[in-house]
Amino acid sequence: MRFIRQVMVITAKDLRAEMRTKEAINASFAFAIVVLLILSFAFEPTEDTTREISGGLLWIVFLFAGTLILNRSFARELPNDCLDALIAAPVPGAALFLGKGLANFVLIFAVEIVALPVFGIFYNVRWARQFWALILVMVLGTWGLTAIGTVFGALTVNIRLREVMLPLLVYPIMIPILLGAMKLSTELVAGQPISGDLMVWLKLLFGFDIIFTALSLVLMDTVLLG
Amino acid sequence: MRQKVMFVMLALAMILLVRNLYTISMLPDEVNQGQIFRIIFFHLPAAIAAMLGSAVALVASVMFLWKRNFKYDALAVAVTEVGLAFLAVNLVTGSIWAHVIWGVWWAWDPRLTSALICWILYAGYLILRQSLEEPTQRATFAAVYSIFAFTDVPIVYFSIRWWRTIHPQPVFFSKNGSFPPDWSRALLINMVAIFLLYALLTMVRLRQEQTQREIDYLRRTVHAI
Secondary structure: OHHHHHHHHHHHHHHHHHHHHOHHHHHHHHHHHHHHHHHHHHOOOOOHHHHHOHHHHHHHHHHHHHHHHHHHHHHOOOHHHHHHHHHHOOOOHHHHHHHHHHHHHHHHHHHHHHHHHHHHHHOOOOHHHHHHHHHHHHHHHHHHHHHHHHHHHHHHOOOOOHHHHHHHHHHHHHHHHHHHHHHHHHHHHOOOOOOOOHHHHHHHHHHHHHHHHHHHHHHHHHHHHO | OHHHHHHHHHHHHHHHHHHHHHHHHHOOOEOOOEHHHHHHHHHHHHHHHHHHHHHHHHHHHHHHHHHOOHHHHHHHHHHHHHHHHHHHHHHHHHHHHHHHHOOOOOOOOHHHHHHHHHHHHHHHHHHHHHOOOOHHHHHHHHHHHHHHHHOOHHHHHHHHHHOOOOOOOOOOOOOOOOOOHHHHHHHHHHHHHHHHHHHHHHHHHHHHHHHHHHHHHHHHHHHHO
16 A cells, blocks of 8 residues: 555656646657658658558657657656655655656656547548557557656666667667557557457567566666666 | 686687588588578577577676676676677678578568567667766666566567568477488587687677776776875
8 A cells, every 4th residue: 555655646746747847748749740740741641551551650659759758757856856865765666666657658648649639630540440449559558668768767867868878778678569559550540450360469568568567666776776 | 727718619619610611511502592501500500699698698687686796797798799799690691691582681570670679679788888987887777778678589589480470480499390410410510619609709708898897996996096
């Protein structure tokens, strides 16, 4: 119980701080729109061929937009030495990870939920035909990205070139998650249900979410004290 | 003593490799592929050596986090760096083979893609190390990264069995392997030689790392005085 309360306190703190400034979420959403706009030059946005890669486009946008939020998550704690205070607080690293992770998840998911209809309008895709399955994939995929991003956000916060190092380190590790999410989203946006061969990707997504979450819970203390 | 062991290993690896070059060149051409099939005698051992290297890197990283002994950190760097070179050998030889047999240098096939992902992952490990100055922090963060990176390696191993792929099926350690006995023997000997080379290069790199730490220690002592 105590653990859950600690997690909730940290999540609430992060969300409150974000809601007061809105610096990360505004930037992230604006960035998502810019990426959507630029991708429309790379492909003919309304053609059928674009629809076949729509899942990929969607997750590229989510990934880029999410990186901005993940980068801010620990960088926000640097002024006034808040990070040292957080580490010194009587809260285990696992609780800090889950608290930060949940807050990041809520923020990234909020950006995704708003960016999704915009994507549908710009690219003329009727994305809502498999609505709940798509939401499930987004939740699983986003949690995977968030778990890795949160640990490595803590790891890179004191490194030179922090903003570059985070994506450089986490994108390759995220590949199994992105791969599964992209494959599933493409089919779901096209209106196909998850069945047969697609179940493998869903299992992959589940499996890696569990692996990455477990690793993060165990290693967070090491990262914070390292 | 250690130096002698290293020289013996070097000599052994060289003798085996030279002898094997002769054996391999004497083998008859493969029916479908012709000459180019011989690349497998280097392609496969390099891949297996690199994969074993990643496992050693994982163990060394976990041991470092557990024992906090820099010996393990040095082992992790050494084995990762040499492994990266061997994986590069694997990718390049595979690419040459693909150019001859498939007519393209690269195909975005699960097996090839996941091998490339591994290469990029472990390159990231070295970049991460470079951007950290403080030795303890560098070793800790690198170990954490190495543990995360390793989660990708099993995918490489199983991708060929899980997903439909155009990469040739395993000829070794599997039921429908079709390697004649004398080819298998040549491959095994080559594998031993390449593993020896891997171990040797790792030992050289390990010694470099230890010397580096000694120099750092002496420099700090001088500054203290």
